[in-house]
Amino acid sequence: MADEGNSWLDTAAAENLLRGDPAGPVADPRARADAARLRGALDSLxxxxxPEGGPELPGEAAAVAAFRAARERREPATGATGAAAAPSLSARPLY
Structure with a gap:
């Protein structure tokens, strides 16, 4: 059987924590401490x-360059770009 010590951690509490919100009302002091510890662990991850316009993230320039190189390789030879150039995955017309 599941450990009942974490009965406060239901689906709603988990969703709240994953969004960065408080777990919700937790009456038991030990459960409140557990929720705070879990919140701290999630925050550390x-x-x-x-800030906007601040220093770039480590590896950001390499990731952007790789994305642009891959995108250039995928563009059709006709020079068309965007959704109109992509092949249809459906046999039916799009209109």
Missing amino acids: TPRTP
């Missing part, structure tokens, strides 16, 4: 985004 969340990457901090730099």
